[in-house]
Amino acid sequence: MEILEPSLLQYAEEHTSPEDQLLYSINRDTHAKVMMPRMLSGHLQGKVLAMISHMVKPKSILEIGTYTGYSAICLAAGLQDGGKLITLDINEELESMVRNNIQHAGLTDKIDYRIGNALEIIKTINETFDLVFIDADKENYNKYYDLVFDKVTLGGFLLADNVLWSGKVLDAKPDKDTRAIKAFNKKVQDDPRVENVLLPIRDGIMLVRKTSL
Numbered sequence: 001m002e003i004l005e006p007s008l009l010q011y012a013e014e015h016t017s018p019e020d021q022l023l024y025s026i027n028r029d030t031h032a033k034v035m036m037p038r039m040l041s042g043h044l045q046g047k048v049l050a051m052i053s054h055m056v057k058p059k060s061i062l063e064i065g066t067y068t069g070y071s072a073i074c075l076a077a078g079l080q081d082g083g084k085l086i087t088l089d090i091n092e093e094l095e096s097m098v099r100n101n102i103q104h105a106g107l108t109d110k111i112d113y114r115i116g117n118a119l120e121i122i123k124t125i126n127e128t129f130d131l132v133f134i135d136a137d138k139e140n141y142n143k144y145y146d147l148v149f150d151k152v153t154l155g156g157f158l159l160a161d162n163v164l165w166s167g168k169v170l171d172a173k174p175d176k177d178t179r180a181i182k183a184f185n186k187k188v189q190d191d192p193r194v195e196n197v198l199l200p201i202r203d204g205i206m207l208v209r210k211t212s213l
């Protein structure tokens, strides 16, 4: 189920600044060469991520789930001078494509791309982040939230993608991934340390602000 009717999505995209040439190429190449291209954020969501990053002006960003690097490049747009984005992905088969995309974006010195299981890598990171984007395996969303929470600066933001899960969050008999997404949404909603808004953009983005430790 599409959250927004395709013609309205098209209208929204037509009234959104055009996709940068490089992002357009990454989007096209991902659709041509990579499995499950629907995972890529795409034009509208990419602009939303870039806008949020420009508004937050983060010094440090953590992304969980690089895929082909599209969202990492969008998020890096708002980094402060000298800022860094760490992006994690378990899929080593995409390494050369991702490194190539980061290089073409001129972001080699800003994007630290690490390959491995994010559940393990996050435990080894001793840094704090002004912005975190959770966009990896759905069944671990709650674990990612718990693992990163203390690493988010007070007043910092977390984003989590696919929180409407193609509308399946309303299913009477939800499958495993849907149950995980629903549990994540409830966890955030019940967390007194944050304020949050579920943005019905593309497949749903949970936007969370850390208001207390």
Ligand SMILES: C[S@@+](CC[C@H](N)C(=O)[O-])C[C@H]1O[C@@H](n2cnc3c(N)ncnc32)[C@H](O)[C@@H]1O
Residues within 6 Å of the ligand: 039, 040, 041, 042, 064, 065, 066, 067, 068, 069, 070, 071, 072, 088, 089, 090, 091, 116, 117, 118, 119, 135, 136, 137
């Ligand atoms: C939805 S895609 C990310 C899309 C990307 N953020 C974008 O918008 O273009 C999810 C990615 O999470 C990665 N992933 C899944 N489980 C993971 C894990 N345990 N650790 C790190 N990455 C994982 C997958 O390999 C996949 O590339």
